[in-house]
Amino acid sequence: MMHDFVVNAPTQESSQAGKKLVVEGKAAAIILAGGHGSRLGHNAPKGCFEVFEDISIYQLIAKKVPKGLLIAFMTSDATHAKTVEHFEKANYFGLQKEHVFFFQQQNLPLQNEEGTLLPLSAPDGNGALFWHFSASGILKDWEAKGIEQITVSTVDNVLADPFQPDLIGINALHNNDVSVVAIEREDPREHVGMIVSQNGKLAVQEYSEMADSERLAYAADGGLKHPLANISYFAFSMPFIKKITNLSPAILPLHRAKKKVGDDYFYKSEYFIFDLLAYADKAEVLKLSRKEYFQPFKSMSDLESVRRALKK
Numbered sequence: 292m293m294h295d296f297v298v299n300a301p302t303q304e305s306s307q308a309g310k311k312l313v314v315e316g317k318a319a320a321i322i323l324a325g326g327h328g329s330r331l332g333h334n335a336p337k338g339c340f341e342v343f344e345d346i347s348i349y350q351l352i353a354k355k356v357p358k359g360l361l362i363a364f365m366t367s368d369a370t371h372a373k374t375v376e377h378f379e380k381a382n383y384f385g386l387q388k389e390h391v392f393f394f395q396q397q398n399l400p401l402q403n404e405e406g407t408l409l410p411l412s413a414p415d416g417n418g419a420l421f422w423h424f425s426a427s428g429i430l431k432d433w434e435a436k437g438i439e440q441i442t443v444s445t446v447d448n449v450l451a452d453p454f455q456p457d458l459i460g461i462n463a464l465h466n467n468d469v470s471v472v473a474i475e476r477e478d479p480r481e482h483v484g485m486i487v488s489q490n491g492k493l494a495v496q497e498y499s500e501m502a503d504s505e506r507l508a509y510a511a512d513g514g515l516k517h518p519l520a521n522i523s524y525f526a527f528s529m530p531f532i533k534k535i536t537n538l539s540p541a542i543l544p545l546h547r548a549k550k551k552v553g554d555d556y557f558y559k560s561e562y563f564i565f566d567l568l569a570y571a572d573k574a575e576v577l578k579l580s581r582k583e584y585f586q587p588f589k590s591m592s593d594l595e596s597v598r599r600a601l602k603k
């Protein structure tokens with residue numbers, strides 16, 4: 292399948308470049324941990340969930356942070372207090388407290404089916420992260436500390452490595468504003484965004500917003516027409532993050548999704564992180580192995596697969 296955007300594979304060069312930035316302390320990571328996790332139905336943030344006895348997702352993430360490196364968690368009203376308490380109680384899982392950061396996203400009001408704003412709110416999605424990151428003062432602090440590359444991954448992909456060297460390396464070596472991790476799509480009905488080209492630019496289209504005739508379409512070579520999935524796993528350059536935060540967050544479109552709360556349906560408005568791609572001058576894909584880098588934990592029915600993936 293030909294793409295009209297660049298798709299990279301890991302190479303020895305990208306891995307070495309990434310490792311060098313990690314050793315020099317020029318790479319840092321943000322974990323998206325503000326979601327409600329309503330499908331999981333756990334009474335605490337998803338990161339606090341113990342996938343094995345006494346081992347939470349937050350602990351698994353903390354163990355992947357190389358000594359001396361910086362990590363930040365984007366939390367929300369729904370997850371902030373319990374997340375911070377979890378790290379405090381566990382003594383930051385051996386990390387130094389000053390290397391672990393938390394910043395909070397905002398809420399947006401819910402709407403009813405007629406579009407009337409309700410006195411209820413929910414987290415504003417994962418797309419406005421850099422504005423919240425900047426408002427918290429952490430962006431400035433990390434810049435002063437010499438951070439050049441920042442990865443972003445989700446709390447619920449238990450195989451994501453926040454310091455994946457090829458991701459950091461490709462973004463730096465190719466002078467990309469953004470590098471997007473892609474995995475091969477398998478089941479065409481899987482709930483993942485599709486990597487596409489839009490107005491000549493690399494873009495992601497949400498599965499719920501793509502017509503079935505496209506989403507399920509096959510190409511002449513027998514493979515899927517859109518063979519690459521987005522798993523919300525990126526590297527961003529520091530200059531791009533600064534450029535973005537100097538613009539208004541209103542540049543991002545709001546996506547509306549229907550949610551069921553109790554017996555009623557509401558519309559939730561969310562910003563999506565991939566909409567930032569429209570503002571990148573240079574964005575490329577890094578294709579990684581699904582088996583090695585993708586195991587989502589969305590609901591309890593995923594628990595067995597999560598455990599198996601982690602035991603490998």
Ligand code: UTP
Binds near residue numbers: 325328365396444523
């Ligand atoms: P999901 O889209 O799976 O949403 O988030 P969710 O809220 O965690 O789960 P459900 O849909 O209620 O079951 C994908 C990633 O984006 C983060 C989540 O924490 C997860 O890591 N996220 C989502 C945020 O950080 N903020 C948000 O407002 C929404």
